[in-house]
Amino acid sequence: MTLLGGGFLKRANPSHLQDIFNKYATVEKNGEKFMTPEDFIIKFLNFLDEKNYNVDTTKLLAAIVDTSKDGLISYQEFQAFEGLLCFPDALYKTAFQLFDTNGNGMVSFQEFVEVMQKTELQKKIPFNMNSPFIELYFGRDKKRLVTYNEFSQFLHDFHEEYAIEGFRRADKEGTGFISILDFQDIMISIKSHLLTKQVQSHLIETARESQGGSRVSFPYFIAFNSLLNNMELVKRIYLNVTNGHRTQEVSKEEFMHSAQAMSQMTPLEVEILFHLCDILHQTGRIVYNDLYAIAPEQYFKQITNRLAEIHAVSSPEERGVVIQILESTYRFALxxxxxxxxxxxxxxxxxxxxxxxxxxxxxxxxxxxxxxxxxxxxxxxxxxxxxxxxxxxxxxxxxxxxxxxxxxxxxxxxxxxxxxxxxxxxxxxxxxxxxxxxxxxxxxxxxxxxxxxxxxxxxxxxxxxxxxxxxxxxxxxxxxxxxxxxxxxxxxxxxxxxxxxxxxxxxxxxxxxxxxxxxxxxxxxxxxxxxxxxxxxxxxxxxxxxxxxxxxxxxxxxxxxxxxxxxxxxxxxxxxxxxxxxxxxxxxxxxxxxxxxxxxxxxxxLYIDFGGTRPTGSELKVTAIGDGKKPRNPDHVGGYSVSLPIFTGIETKFGLCLPKFNTTKAS
Structure with a gap:
């Protein structure tokens, strides 16, 4: 058992995993079966549309698993990646392997640029690869190789630096201000994964009311992004004010008092929060549902939900007798x-x-x-x-x-x-x-x-x-x-x-x-x-x-x-x-x-997780991942149970959106 996202994820049975691999592998060499990129990304993961997928994206994503970089996925690579997905930092490990295109366990500047050039974001708002930020990580001569731990920090910082880079490009005269239209364009291009439909449709209105004009200042821009990045903290502050009740209205003063006691959330961030909520229902107060209208479901929420689904259908026989007795005693007491x-x-x-x-x-x-x-x-x-x-x-x-x-x-x-x-x-x-x-x-x-x-x-x-x-x-x-x-x-x-x-x-x-x-x-x-x-x-x-x-x-x-x-x-x-x-x-x-x-x-x-189902009457209502049109593949076992939110997380956590469709139909 490995702890992941607040729950336990069990490794798949090797013989079962072998059967699943053989089911999807279509290439055979020297008596050994292999998966093609299409076999893994399209048929097994169901991550892209099989009728009109982007071939380059398919190969790039499959290369995450293909550590030998020979264009095919062996069973050993398929099994190793299943184990990787069981780690708590599976998202960062997966993203690292996406950029480690030569498979040597390090990421070079050239590898980073090679992957970034294929993203939708880099095509729309090019990042300055000669910026001081890049030099701090890869060196002035850009010859320094970055390890996994260092790269995980780089990805986190790069995500925020990209937004600042977008502001710099729009602020051509260096006034510390950009137009409201530029603000909207940057947010939709770089931070779209942090925007709900409600927020996206009210970006201009919110900025105009908050800034009192047609320009957006750099402090406002930073505070706006910081607020979106910290919505889970905002939710905790709200629940602290209401003692756990989710329907109670909270005033700005009440929220501010709790925010200062719990964190370093700034008054400007609180101001923006209440402006956003006020545009939605115009009461001057917020309730818990307002926060969900502002914050989309993030990667870690998807992982938590997926683990809840796994627990909901896990067999009690897989757990020890002592655990089952403890769970029964717990239910008896409640x-x-x-x-x-x-x-x-x-x-x-x-x-x-x-x-x-x-x-x-x-x-x-x-x-x-x-x-x-x-x-x-x-x-x-x-x-x-x-x-x-x-x-x-x-x-x-x-x-x-x-x-x-x-x-x-x-x-x-x-x-x-x-x-x-x-x-x-x-x-x-x-x-x-x-x-x-x-x-x-x-x-x-x-x-x-x-x-x-x-x-x-x-x-x-x-x-x-x-x-x-x-x-x-x-x-x-x-x-x-x-x-x-x-x-x-x-x-x-x-x-x-x-x-x-x-x-x-x-x-x-x-x-x-x-x-x-x-x-x-x-x-x-x-x-x-x-x-x-x-x-x-x-x-x-x-x-x-x-x-x-x-x-x-x-x-x-x-x-x-x-x-x-x-x-x-x-x-x-x-x-x-x-x-x-x-x-x-x-x-x-x-x-x-x-x-x-x-x-x-x-x-x-007082809930205690025994690894089985939750007590009757308290089952989690899990939000489906994706559009809900395709049923989840029952062959996604063990680590692969969370493979879809992991791959989706590369975009929703880091904003690295790869093109999903070809301009012409894939053969």
Whole structure:
């Protein structure tokens, strides 16, 4: 395992890599197979359009892998590059090998010029190769060879120097000013990879309002570029002001105070930031989404997203048993805490729901003691006190931990099995995973619920002896604790089959354009998903309640699910199956909303990466790399899993755009 971009990337299996190489290699010499530049760049990487690609660019990019520089890629070179891609500095290593055209492990001035002359940028705004900046790295006579570490620093500095060179060329009279049109041209030509469409379309407007005229000063030019280069820092400053909240509006003064405390971000940079945001929505304040409108997805974000995708479809069997046990323990802890919070928050509603469901039409006066749920709530408080609303809470909390743990674990397991190679799961797969999770939890929930229900209805008997949980357990025995289990299955299986997919899709609808959910959107998503799930399974819940409560004198007894269904329908009518439906929705909907928002916030702030999937309900919404039209090649394994963002990063990180298309169609 190698640490890359905040995640672990595993080397590909050599035999598997050999099979993949043989699949794409089209040249054979002396019994050995080789890839051509087209085989690697076009067919394997899918990096350029196979119908109209630039031949020179294809050869130049393939030469990164072809260290022998013979025009062909051997399996040994293919395997070595896969290993290189696993390094944390893979982007810089790849860029270095792009410029190391003779493969001697050093970059000369001639090699640097040779590659630069092929870039779109050098053709449009030629860089002065005799500038003092070049001499500082390659020497006055330009004979000095630059090592990898030195070249990585050179690339970083050259990127910034190029913008300054563009300013110098436009400032022919040396006044320290350029026209707004020159400013726009330089930014679009040299810094286009740092510009979103919104910023690019408002460059002139922003500069004119900020500078108060038709010229742009050098300090403004430097501050503008510095701001674009440091948008990740800007985001951290914003989150520091809002304590992690992403929808809170922040004023310039608030942002400035945090910026000075955290970094050396200048007042001019802050001024430009707020000018850009104000042009977008004109409020004088910024929110987190404004920052994404200014900053495009950068190379490191692409790498992080790709690693998240890899984790999402990685097989748990690839990790050690100890790691899997630790991950299960972690999920158990989060699920138990979240479940306890959710259950406690709505327990009084659950007690009212249970008593309403147990109330039946009968001959003796005690049966019709509640007119409706509100009347039930008032009478419980009046006769039993506030604590009466929490009868049976302790066994409920004792059951929450194993219930949530088994539900989340089974749901994750089934989802993993039903996912395709790209980490996608169809709706039917989500439903099946939820149903399995609901069925698995009954082994824990049925015993705890039957004890809870008997404690909840005990207060209805005036003058009755105080009932304790352990007394109920001893009275029921092992098999008695599973009385009504069939009805419990009829309730929990469809509930989870409805709830988990509904929550996942509702949450996605409420997420912002970056896939982020605020705590409020998580709460609302959980509550909305609970409405259909809770209401539609109420009949099964009524039957389960009738089977599990203690039957008093004069009440109808039931021998099983079918018997209870028939007798309830005959004696009380169809409406009896929906008793407590409103209370159930008002209990289950907010309970699962509170549970899921607690769970997601816990895993969001206390998340530990065990190398497997993230806990259910917190999967990362990954932004696709590229235009999303071509599916990711399943043969991109090991280091090649991040090959596309690495190659794309040469342009997005360093601005070295190579021509992608021929003026004439490639053969």
């Amino acid at each position: 699920g138990s805490i979240a479940g306890a919070v959710g259950a406690t928050a709505v327990y009084p509603i659950d007690l009212v729901k249970t008593r309403m469901q147990n109330q039946r039409a009968g001959s003796f006066i005690g049966e019709l003691m509640y007119r409706n749920s509100l009347d039930c709530f008032k009478k419980v408080v009046r006769h039993e006190g506030i604590l009466g609303l929490y009868r049976g809470l302790l066994p409920q909390l004792m059951g929450v931990a194993p219930e949530k743990a088994i539900k989340l674990t089974v749901n994750d397991l089934v989802r993993d099995k039903l996912m395709d190679k790209n980490g996608n799961i169809p709706l039917i797969g989500e439903i099946v995973a939820g149903a399995c999770a609901g069925g698995s939890q009954v082994v824990f929930t049925n015993p705890l619920e039957i004890v809870k229900i008997r404690l909840q209805v005990a207060g209805e008997i005036a003058g009755g002896a105080k009932v304790r949980a352990w007394t109920v357990v001893k009275e029921l025995g092992l098999f008695g604790l599973y009385k009504g289990a069939k009805a419990c299955l009829l309730r929990d299986v469809p509930f989870s089959a409805i709830y988990f997919p509904a929550y996942a899709h509702t949450k996605a609808k409420f997420a912002d354009e970056n896939g982020y959910n605020s705590p409020l959107s998580l709460l609302v998503s959980g509550a909305i998903a609970g409405i259909p799930a809770a209401s539609l399974v109420t009949p099964a819940d009524v039957i389960k309640t009738r089977l599990q409560v203690v039957t008093r004198a004069g009440q109808t007894t039931y021998t099983g699910v079918l018997d209870a269904t028939r007798k309830i329908f005959v004696e009380e009518g169809f409406r009896a199956f929906w008793k407590g439906a409103v209370a159930r929705v008002f209990r289950s909907s907010p309970q699962f909303g509170v549970t899921l928002v607690t769970y997601e916030l816990l895993q969001r702030y």
